[in-house]
Amino acid sequence: MIELKKIDFFSKLNDKELEVIKKYSIYENYSEGDIVYYEADKPEYLFVLLSGSVDLYKTNSKGKQFYVHRVDAIDLLGEVAAFSDVLYPVTAECATKCKILQINYNKTGKFFCDNPHFCKELVKSLYDRILSLVNVIDDSFLKTKERVAKYILREGVNFKDKTYTEISKKLNMTPETLSRVLNEFKKRGFIEIDDSHQIEIIEKEKLENIGDIDRCI
Numbered sequence: 001m002i003e004l005k006k007i008d009f010f011s012k013l014n015d016k017e018l019e020v021i022k023k024y025s026i027y028e029n030y031s032e033g034d035i036v037y038y039e040a041d042k043p044e045y046l047f048v049l050l051s052g053s054v055d056l057y058k059t060n061s062k063g064k065q066f067y068v069h070r071v072d073a074i075d076l077l078g079e080v081a082a083f084s085d086v087l088y089p090v091t092a093e094c095a096t097k098c099k100i101l102q103i104n105y106n107k108t109g110k111f112f113c114d115n116p117h118f119c120k121e122l123v124k125s126l127y128d129r130i131l132s133l134v135n136v137i138d139d140s141f142l143k144t145k146e147r148v149a150k151y152i153l154r155e156g157v158n159f160k161d162k163t164y165t166e167i168s169k170k171l172n173m174t175p176e177t178l179s180r181v182l183n184e185f186k187k188r189g190f191i192e193i194d195d196s197h198q199i200e201i202i203e204k205e206k207l208e209n210i211g212d213i214d215r216c217i
Contacts, residue, residue, distance in 0.1 A: 024104040036092040047077035052098030149207040
């Protein structure tokens with residue numbers, strides 16, 4: 001098992017504090033698709049994602065999922081709810097196989113709150129969450145084509161190791177819609193797509209201004 005001292009969040013805790021954390025912690029292995037916690041559950045644990053990736057999403061009253069953010073190892077999960085004493089605001093689902101350290105926050109919270117280094121790391125983690133949420137909110141105001149164009153320009157053009165399902169989930173659209181938009185961009189000469197899904201941007205300016213271009217058509 002990974003040593004807690006080697007994880008930034010815990011590197012400045014003293015031996016006594018680390019022993020308390022170990023005493024009230026368990027390591028769990030998760031499979032792809034497993035749920036770590038559900039939206040509106042009461043938090044009992046602080047989770048440390050040691051390996052793998054976890055998707056965070058919200059679900060509306062009609063059961064539609066709204067993608068929020070992907071968390072990659074090594075990082076915290078559920079820290080907002082644990083430290084704020086509120087219900088989990090999102091559902092956390094494993095996007096890959098994951099190894100997660102579950103820490104009983106009710107038994108260990110004081111050690112975290114009293115440690116300046118951990119509090120600093122927590123603030124950094126929360127800041128990253130806020131930036132991701134801002135991007136999601138910004139994207140939600142964009143039309144479908146604008147969202148796809150922004151993703152290509154912002155995230156890069158190598159789709160080789162990413163499926164349309166994975167990308168469409170991040171863009172809150174269906175894989176069919178994503179495929180249709182990419183094919184339209186290709187037909188209009190904005191991009192080229194090879195057999196390995198590698199994308200070459202041909203008309204960067206037109207992708208950047210796709211909303212204005214379509215309104216003029």
